[in-house]
Amino acid sequence: MTDVSLGIPAMPAPDYPADVRQRLDEDAAKIIARYPGSRSALLPLLHLVQAEESYVSRTGVRFCAEHLGLTTAEVTAVATFYSMYRRKPSGEYQVGVCTNTLCAVMGGDAIFDELKRHLGVENGETTDDGKVTLEHIECNAACDFAPVVMVNWEFFDNQDPESAKRLVDDLRAGRTVEPTRGAPLCSYKETSRILAGFPDERPGAVEATGGAGPASLAGLRLARGESLPGNGAGVPRQTSAPPQDETPPAHPSSHDAPLDSAVSDPEHPAGPVTQERPTEGEEDR
Amino acid sequence: MVDSAEKVLAPVLSAFWDDPQSWTLDTYRRHEGYEGLRKALALPPDDVIALVKESGLRGRGGAGFPTGMKWQFIPQGDGKPHYLVVNADESEPGTCKDIPLLFANPHSLIEGMVIACHAIRSNHAFIYLRGEVVPVLRRLHHAVAEAYEAGLLGKNILGSGFDLELTVHAGAGAYICGEETALLDSLEGRRGQPRLRPPFPAVEGLYACPTVVNNVESIASVPSILLKGKDWFRSMGSEKSPGFTLYSLSGHVANPGQYEAPLGVTLRQLLNLSGGMRPGHRLKFWTPGGSSTPMFTDEHLDVPLDYEGVGAAGSMLGTKALQCFDETTCVVRAVTRWTEFYAHESCGKCTPCREGTYWLVQLLRDIEAGKGTLADLDKLADIADNINGKSFCALGDGAASPIFSSLQYFRDEYVEHLEGRGCPFDPAKSTVWADKSHLEVNA
Numbered sequence: 001m002t003d004v005s006l007g008i009p010a011m012p013a014p015d016y017p018a019d020v021r022q023r024l025d026e027d028a029a030k031i032i033a034r035y036p037g038s039r040s041a042l043l044p045l046l047h048l049v050q051a052e053e054s055y056v057s058r059t060g061v062r063f064c065a066e067h068l069g070l071t072t073a074e075v076t077a078v079a080t081f082y083s084m085y086r087r088k089p090s091g092e093y094q095v096g097v098c099t100n101t102l103c104a105v106m107g108g109d110a111i112f113d114e115l116k117r118h119l120g121v122e123n124g125e126t127t128d129d130g131k132v133t134l135e136h137i138e139c140n141a142a143c144d145f146a147p148v149v150m151v152n153w154e155f156f157d158n159q160d161p162e163s164a165k166r167l168v169d170d171l172r173a174g175r176t177v178e179p180t181r182g183a184p185l186c187s188y189k190e191t192s193r194i195l196a197g198f199p200d201e202r203p204g205a206v207e208a209t210g211g212a213g214p215a216s217l218a219g220l221r222l223a224r225g226e227s228l229p230g231n232g233a234g235v236p237r238q239t240s241a242p243p244q245d246e247t248p249p250a251h252p253s254s255h256d257a258p259l260d261s262a263v264s265d266p267e268h269p270a271g272p273v274t275q276e277r278p279t280e281g282e283e284d285r
Numbered sequence: 286m287v288d289s290a291e292k293v294l295a296p297v298l299s300a301f302w303d304d305p306q307s308w309t310l311d312t313y314r315r316h317e318g319y320e321g322l323r324k325a326l327a328l329p330p331d332d333v334i335a336l337v338k339e340s341g342l343r344g345r346g347g348a349g350f351p352t353g354m355k356w357q358f359i360p361q362g363d364g365k366p367h368y369l370v371v372n373a374d375e376s377e378p379g380t381c382k383d384i385p386l387l388f389a390n391p392h393s394l395i396e397g398m399v400i401a402c403h404a405i406r407s408n409h410a411f412i413y414l415r416g417e418v419v420p421v422l423r424r425l426h427h428a429v430a431e432a433y434e435a436g437l438l439g440k441n442i443l444g445s446g447f448d449l450e451l452t453v454h455a456g457a458g459a460y461i462c463g464e465e466t467a468l469l470d471s472l473e474g475r476r477g478q479p480r481l482r483p484p485f486p487a488v489e490g491l492y493a494c495p496t497v498v499n500n501v502e503s504i505a506s507v508p509s510i511l512l513k514g515k516d517w518f519r520s521m522g523s524e525k526s527p528g529f530t531l532y533s534l535s536g537h538v539a540n541p542g543q544y545e546a547p548l549g550v551t552l553r554q555l556l557n558l559s560g561g562m563r564p565g566h567r568l569k570f571w572t573p574g575g576s577s578t579p580m581f582t583d584e585h586l587d588v589p590l591d592y593e594g595v596g597a598a599g600s601m602l603g604t605k606a607l608q609c610f611d612e613t614t615c616v617v618r619a620v621t622r623w624t625e626f627y628a629h630e631s632c633g634k635c636t637p638c639r640e641g642t643y644w645l646v647q648l649l650r651d652i653e654a655g656k657g658t659l660a661d662l663d664k665l666a667d668i669a670d671n672i673n674g675k676s677f678c679a680l681g682d683g684a685a686s687p688i689f690s691s692l693q694y695f696r697d698e699y700v701e702h703l704e705g706r707g708c709p710f711d712p713a714k715s716t717v718w719a720d721k722s723h724l725e726v727n728a
Contacts, residue, residue: 042474082457218542
């Protein structure tokens with residue numbers, strides 16, 4: 001995807017470089033072998049191509065289509081249905097603030113507004129350093145830990161505007177950031193590989209942050225005759241390690257750097273991207 | 286008189302979630318893990334189905350359909366492969382039980398799946414996990430690998446001659462995939478849109494083969510029934526709603542969290558035990574089972590939270606997601622936000638839901654901002670009525686629920702927005718930190 005486009009419309013997408021293609025072919029074969037019907041592999045394959053490029057590119061669509069005997073239109077129809085597939089290169093860390101009713105009321109709206117102001121980006125946009133893509137997300141099944149922020153789909157529970165600002169500052173400074181539930185953060189691309197069905201091989205990743213979170217144990221504690229704190233909500237837990245190295249990385253990798261243009265690949269033959277990415281709150285698929 | 290916690294609560298699924306390594310096979314085995322499976326494999330499949338049916342276990346994903354009956358619908362001797370698909374696409378707003386369950390103890394699900402597959406004669410099962418919960422995916426990957434390693438999955442499980450492959454499948458962000466036929470389409474690599482029924486999944490499900498789709502909590506409840514028996518299970522809850530379940534308390538309560546109790550407990554009991562609403566505030570409205578179940582008010586604190594009790598009071602037990610909002614919360618804001626969610630998640634297949642949810646959002650935004658007219662309230666109810674029961678799947682009905690119920694209990698508050706030309710509430714007062722900063726200022 002680094003080739004300069006000469007503006008010729010609707011040409012087939014370029015293939016991956018040969019070495020990348022060979023590596024991905026091996027991964028794809030493993031994914032397809034999990035299913036009685038090969039097409040079932042499409043969602044994990046789309047996660048896989050996202051793990052390569054941070055988004056679903058035309059090359060990625062072509063790759064999926066070739067492996068499953070589908071047309072690129074069929075693959076694109078699926079890729080555009082699901083909110084986790086990105087259609088343009090995005091940041092190394094996806095910061096998603098839950099603004100569904102419960103989290104919104106408990107403070108998610110205030111957190112999201114504060115992060116937009118703090119980062120100088122709107123919903124779906126990436127900071128200039130390519131580090132953080134800010135989004136509001138729907139209910140992520142952690143309402144007893146509200147307000148919730150997800151970073152690369154790891155849980156940051158019981159947040160407030162200050163803790164959320166510290167979180168994004170730490171991410172941008174390259175400091176180690178650990179969720180309240182989940183493993184120390186890896187990049188969005190590495191996360192996508194786990195989603196494609198390849199287990200996280202990092203030592204300690206599975207056991208990180210221990211068993212159930214505090215709220216999950218509330219009933220069990222009472223049943224054992226213990227008492228509860230009474231203010232379970234609104235106590236932000238430490239979200240990041242103390243700063244150890246204030247020197248940020250020299251520059252973002254080329255993969256994660258934001259593109260100059262706001263939308264991906266305007267010559268994408270599958271449809272007008274600008275109409276598929278409506279403004280905040282008007283999304284309607 | 287406040288009942289003691291020991292009397293009201295009944296941790297079964299959550300019984301050892303506080304163990305330091307609760308998610309591991311070792312821990313699970315120390316708590317009789319996979320003993321239910323041994324018992325099941327010694328029984329003929331039909332006897333397992335009969336046992337689960339007689340236990341009275343009902344689906345914990347919202348609809349409450351009897352689990353054993355679902356299994357019994359699978360045709361036998363038809364020569365086709367059978368499949369079990371576990372619905373771990375937990376996305377209903379307010380619902381937060383399956384995700385902590387899988388994070389704390391994924392093996393309870395895996396054991397239940399092996400038992401279920403033995404019963405319905407399936408040799409390939411799937412867990413469809415929503416994609417947005419990577420910590421849970423990690424533990425599922427790990428637990429499945431542990432189970433294969435220990436001979437609890439794969440060929441000739443525990444020497445029984447029974448084979449089972451288990452595939453963990455991560456979704457990609459779409460609430461509609463929690464609808465069982467949309468989930469099957471998604472698992473087949475398509476856009477997640479619901480299918481016309483009949484044929485039901487029991488006849489033509491995954492790859493047009495007989496398929497059982499069950500919720501995580503339903504299947505995770507099965508091992509304990511095998512181990513301790515149907516009479517033990519029926520000793521909890523009521524005749525028609527037996528057993529225990531996870532109640533998820535959230536919102537403006539002193540101690541949000543998971544509270545496992547026999548079916549039929551009331552919100553008043555749970556609040557009394559757990560410290561009530563946050564100090565200085567009172568309950569205004571709540572959902573018994575997620576945003577798709579019509580909301581309740583403080584008049585409903587004594588409704589038994591089982592399938593019949595909640596139904597008789599005009600709502601649905603749903604997922605037992607008890608989202609509690611206090612008097613600082615604007616009900617119009619809450620309903621508007623839920624409606625934006627349904628509009629966002631409508632799959633677009635049927636017109637009433639696709640168009641209806643869009644127009645509901647337009648109206649509600651105007652009403653919340655005080656820009657509507659009184660006639661808009663009737664229009665709101667009329668559009669909701671044109672979605673409810675007229676959509677292709679239950680997403681549309683769910684979208685109508687908060688509209689109907691909020692108009693029923695809080696019509697005055699809608700009118701207040703219109704007559705006062707704006708929202709009379711201060712959202713800052715609803716936040717979890719509102720009272721804390723107040724206290725700090727006073728101190």
